[in-house]
Amino acid sequence: MAAVTEESPGAPLRGFRRIPLEIREVATVLAIAIVLASSFAAAYTVALGRPSPRNLPVGVIGLTADTAPFEKALRTNPNEFDVHEYATREAAVAAINQQRITAAIDATSKPPQLLLSSASDPSGTRALIQLDQTQPGQFILPIVDLHPLPPSDPAGLATFYLVIAATILGFITMFQLRANVKTLTLRRWLLSMAVLAVVGGAALAVVTGPVLGALSTPFPQLWLLISVQIAVAASFNSTMLVLIHRWAIIPTWLVFILLGNTSSGGAVSASLLPQPFAFFNHALPSGATVSAIHAATYFPHNQRPLPFIVLGLWLVVSLAALIVASKMLRRSPAE
Numbered sequence: 001m002a003a004v005t006e007e008s009p010g011a012p013l014r015g016f017r018r019i020p021l022e023i024r025e026v027a028t029v030l031a032i033a034i035v036l037a038s039s040f041a042a043a044y045t046v047a048l049g050r051p052s053p054r055n056l057p058v059g060v061i062g063l064t065a066d067t068a069p070f071e072k073a074l075r076t077n078p079n080e081f082d083v084h085e086y087a088t089r090e091a092a093v094a095a096i097n098q099q100r101i102t103a104a105i106d107a108t109s110k111p112p113q114l115l116l117s118s119a120s121d122p123s124g125t126r127a128l129i130q131l132d133q134t135q136p137g138q139f140i141l142p143i144v145d146l147h148p149l150p151p152s153d154p155a156g157l158a159t160f161y162l163v164i165a166a167t168i169l170g171f172i173t174m175f176q177l178r179a180n181v182k183t184l185t186l187r188r189w190l191l192s193m194a195v196l197a198v199v200g201g202a203a204l205a206v207v208t209g210p211v212l213g214a215l216s217t218p219f220p221q222l223w224l225l226i227s228v229q230i231a232v233a234a235s236f237n238s239t240m241l242v243l244i245h246r247w248a249i250i251p252t253w254l255v256f257i258l259l260g261n262t263s264s265g266g267a268v269s270a271s272l273l274p275q276p277f278a279f280f281n282h283a284l285p286s287g288a289t290v291s292a293i294h295a296a297t298y299f300p301h302n303q304r305p306l307p308f309i310v311l312g313l314w315l316v317v318s319l320a321a322l323i324v325a326s327k328m329l330r331r332s333p334a335e
Helices: 010-017 021-048 068-076 089-097 122-132 158-180 186-213 219-261 277-283 283-298 306-329
Strands: 056-059 082-084 103-106 113-118 133-135 143-145
Touching: 021 219, 021 277, 056 068, 056 089, 056 122, 068 082, 068 103, 068 122, 068 186, 082 089, 089 103, 089 113, 089 219, 103 122, 113 122, 122 143, 158 186, 186 219, 186 306, 219 277, 219 283, 219 306, 277 283, 277 306, 283 306
Parallel strands: 056 082, 056 103, 113 143
Antiparallel strands: 103 113
């Protein structure tokens, strides 16, 4: 076999290996960090920077010459608005209360009105208000907000910020445990996670609810939902720590920050998100938590089971994966 020379195909690889290991490791870490940050900026710009209606459900009650221009605007692009017809105002209001539609044009009232529910879909209702405006402050139809956002949270962002805080608390604490308490067995690690979820959830619920008054959610429900979000983020990250050690930040960042936060519906509602973010809104834990807290706060009598099912599945699967991975590989996340 011929010897490998500087000109042979093996020379570049050998030259790469001559770079000190420390420099290669630094370059790898910096490259991954830059890629993650760039992906973050791109995802937020695409998902949240240019929101537009996508099958936003709107009801129509009756039809008059006064409402015809507005209804024509809704039907101009069928991909933007999903128009539902109702026989009575009561039926349309019931659909709004059940969060099946965001708004309704009531041509049966005198004068005709645009019924909104800003608490259901803040960004969606803003799009409808802009469509209703002939110029700033001038409206085609008088606006009636059936479920207005409270003065303590006029933009409807309190839930979004709360879920971000719970998510970061969940997975950052796991990294800190691994860095500082390397003697934890799996049993003690799970106990630490449980304490973090219960105490951390209570602390965030107290701050957001009674202390700041940003959310009027019943405290037990708010505490439970935030604790579950913390537990899901912590257990998912712990599983990744067992499987891929220090690189656990990559899948955790992807699931909870890059995709989870952008699709959560807290900053821009699902009806204004492009695909695949609109799908992730229903499939990832952050979107489920935002939806559940939102419904518990503003629609306590019309809560939907899907967000609770999604959260429960994520918690059960991530905990099971953590236990199975730890048992099979015979190490805890702290090692």
